[in-house]
């Protein structure tokens with residue numbers, strides 16, 4: 001037979017994560033599109049983000065006026081939405097991932113815009129509350145993202161954030177350990193080089209008129225052990241304690257929300 005034989009397939013199979021998604025370089029933005037079906041699975045790859053979102057929501061103040069706008073920077077799949085129900089905010093999300101934006105809107109975020117945290121498509125001082133949950137440890141230019149969050153915030157408005165500290169303990173727990181625990185952190189989701197220097201963050205926020213107060217955040221250990229054993233239920237995130245791994249920040253932008261009368 002004179003036909004050409006098929007060349008043997010010597011290419012290494014593409015590495016995959018436990019969910020079957022391709023294993024991409026650390027902090028690659030397409031990971032959130034690969035994992036789009038995981039956002040709302042109670043035992044999915046983002047389970048822990050649900051617990052953190054519940055703790056984040058407790059820092060959101062009641063709206064100080066009708067139609068107050070809460071901007072959810074890097075809203076992901078909209079995990080904050082159920083926790084804002086009934087508060088009265090207009091919940092606007094912004095996210096780089098097109099699939100996350102679609103999922104967030106389907107799960108109760110009033111409007112979602114595709115955009116970059118480092119170039120927020122919103123006017124100066126146009127937002128009553130800015131929430132930046134689990135995003136500052138993912139952006140290559142954190143000072144710019146912080147500047148953007150503060151720029152769009154009205155004087156008197158509140159900035160709420162949570163992120164991962166730039167410490168050896170965070171690298172150990174959030175990367176080495178959490179990536180081995182299903183539901184804690186998908187493989188390669190974090191680049192530890194981007195973890196957040198707390199002192200620098202405080203200085204950056206202060207330079208934009210927001211005096212941030214930080215507190216640590218950790219899972220309830222008893223509930224976490226129960227969850228690891230049974231993979232059911234929720235785990236309360238306990239605020240307070242050291243800020244050396246996961247931490248929250250909240251601060252009000254200087255100035256008053258009262259408008260001065262036009263001359």
Ligand SMILES: C[S@@+](CC[C@H](N)C(=O)[O-])C[C@H]1O[C@@H](n2cnc3c(N)ncnc32)[C@H](O)[C@@H]1O
Pocket residue numbers: 029032049050052053073074075076077078079080094095096097100115116117118132133134135138139
């Ligand atoms: C760890 S998830 C957090 C999602 C959500 N805030 C939560 O806590 O459930 C990070 C999110 O940031 C988004 N993201 C990453 N880089 C971004 C950027 N530069 N601008 C806007 N969104 C970004 C991703 O698409 C993803 O949805």
